[in-house]
Amino acid sequence: MRFDTTARGYRQVTLLLALAGLLSLVVADLGIHTVSPGDELRRLGAGLFTPDFLATGGLMAALANTVAFAFQGVALGVCAGALLATVWHWRPVRLFSAIIRAVHELFWGLLIIQLFGLSTLTGVLAIAIPYAGIFAKVFGEFLEESDRRPQTALAPGADALSRLLFARVPLIWDHMRRYTAYRLECAIRASAILGFIGLPTLGFHLETAFRQGQYSAGAALLYLLLLLILTMRWWLHPVLLPVYLLAALIWSPPVAPWRPDAWQFFLRDIVPAPLREGGTGNVTPWLQDLLSTQVLPGLGQTLLVGCAALLVTGLLGMLLAPLVSPFFGNRLSRAGAHVLLVTLRSLPEFLLAFVLLLCLGPSMLPGILALALHTGAIVAHLNGHFSGALTLRADRPRGIDGYFWDVLPRLYPTFLAFLLYRWEIIMRETAVLGILGIHTLGFYVDSAFAEFRLDRALLLIIAGVCLNLAVDGVSRRLRAAVRLSSSIRETAHA
Numbered sequence: 001m002r003f004d005t006t007a008r009g010y011r012q013v014t015l016l017l018a019l020a021g022l023l024s025l026v027v028a029d030l031g032i033h034t035v036s037p038g039d040e041l042r043r044l045g046a047g048l049f050t051p052d053f054l055a056t057g058g059l060m061a062a063l064a065n066t067v068a069f070a071f072q073g074v075a076l077g078v079c080a081g082a083l084l085a086t087v088w089h090w091r092p093v094r095l096f097s098a099i100i101r102a103v104h105e106l107f108w109g110l111l112i113i114q115l116f117g118l119s120t121l122t123g124v125l126a127i128a129i130p131y132a133g134i135f136a137k138v139f140g141e142f143l144e145e146s147d148r149r150p151q152t153a154l155a156p157g158a159d160a161l162s163r164l165l166f167a168r169v170p171l172i173w174d175h176m177r178r179y180t181a182y183r184l185e186c187a188i189r190a191s192a193i194l195g196f197i198g199l200p201t202l203g204f205h206l207e208t209a210f211r212q213g214q215y216s217a218g219a220a221l222l223y224l225l226l227l228l229i230l231t232m233r234w235w236l237h238p239v240l241l242p243v244y245l246l247a248a249l250i251w252s253p254p255v256a257p258w259r260p261d262a263w264q265f266f267l268r269d270i271v272p273a274p275l276r277e278g279g280t281g282n283v284t285p286w287l288q289d290l291l292s293t294q295v296l297p298g299l300g301q302t303l304l305v306g307c308a309a310l311l312v313t314g315l316l317g318m319l320l321a322p323l324v325s326p327f328f329g330n331r332l333s334r335a336g337a338h339v340l341l342v343t344l345r346s347l348p349e350f351l352l353a354f355v356l357l358l359c360l361g362p363s364m365l366p367g368i369l370a371l372a373l374h375t376g377a378i379v380a381h382l383n384g385h386f387s388g389a390l391t392l393r394a395d396r397p398r399g400i401d402g403y404f405w406d407v408l409p410r411l412y413p414t415f416l417a418f419l420l421y422r423w424e425i426i427m428r429e430t431a432v433l434g435i436l437g438i439h440t441l442g443f444y445v446d447s448a449f450a451e452f453r454l455d456r457a458l459l460l461i462i463a464g465v466c467l468n469l470a471v472d473g474v475s476r477r478l479r480a481a482v483r484l485s486s487s488i489r490e491t492a493h494a
Helices: 006-027 037-049 059-085 091-102 105-116 120-145 149-153 160-197 202-211 215-230 238-251 264-269 283-324 331-346 349-360 365-387 399-436 441-450 454-481 489-493
Strands: none
Touching: 006 283, 006 399, 006 454, 037 215, 037 349, 059 091, 059 120, 059 160, 059 202, 059 215, 059 238, 091 120, 091 454, 105 120, 105 160, 105 264, 105 399, 105 441, 105 454, 120 160, 149 160, 160 202, 160 215, 160 349, 160 399, 202 215, 202 349, 215 331, 264 454, 283 331, 283 365, 283 399, 283 441, 283 454, 331 365, 349 365, 349 399, 365 399, 399 441, 399 454, 441 454
């Protein structure tokens, strides 16, 4: 895939993404299926303005569990990911890392619950396993792009471990530290929504409060989660990390009751039903039925929601970026826009979709809006930040003309790179929204778990992995075709 010029490449990639998004919006179910969405929105708004912090019992324990799962999951993920990163040049390692990170934390949680029940170990592993794949990819790419010349200063015959620890890791340590801090923020969000599958985190109480219409109690939980995330820069100090991790281990040690029949999960539960019954003749009809009724519809619906959300994300990211750019507005307006964008990016897409679903009903619209609001806020914030590095003429046009004719053309390669980097993440989040009742792949996965058809659930999850790998491959080829820089990878993943 090659384009004659870089500018032409940008136009064609943009047209391709826009057409896919527009077609998806035309086909997608965007209906509002609640009787009185206005009344529900008013009740929700009233609850947001009157939070009740005393309505939920066990609130501090849920908050502590949320933080404990996040710290332990990230610590385990960093250790495993760092080890994998040292052999990132091995193709099997890259494939293994891609597969485990393509499975959402909620799907990992549903799988691990079958082994260890609603235990602390389940919560920790549900975060640690996909994060190991994420850290492996990011740290491995950091190492690949690091300067190799410092290795020449080592004594002749220095072993591989010495070259790694003394000549390569110091060059990327600051990047690793910043990325790990960001991943901890993501882990807190992931830990919170693990409550939606029964684990004792903030999400468990939040789902209960909102489903019962107790919006004041739900708002208090929501604000507590936001407060925890937004104040991380003040309480997350490197010297305190060992203390936090030790406290997390003491409060919620990653243990699970031993189940003598756990091995049945591997030897029977995930084995296709026709094989469990002793024959192979019915495997093909079983597989064909599953593909036609669940896998292909689930993949198609996931792709629809994801492509539509990518288009709306791009529009929001483009339109909101000037609100935080130093070249537009004033200090007060930029501060207000910054608070809005940081709040939206701090709320998990899953949680936003859940709240919108209560107000708008179970169509694809809540999922598209939730994904676009969260990711659009990230893209807008990053582009506004990057615009500060531009050097503009003193006689440049001002206002809207200045943005669309002067600033945006300079930012567009970065903007497009952010979108393409976030595409895989959008698709990964899209699949799991089905747990809420939106018809994406997660809807069929959740139904299979509810019916204890774990063989079907595993096949559906594998189909989701294949979709994510395909989207990642297309995104990577498009970035390479228009020569988008890989130097913004760390920021784009954030």
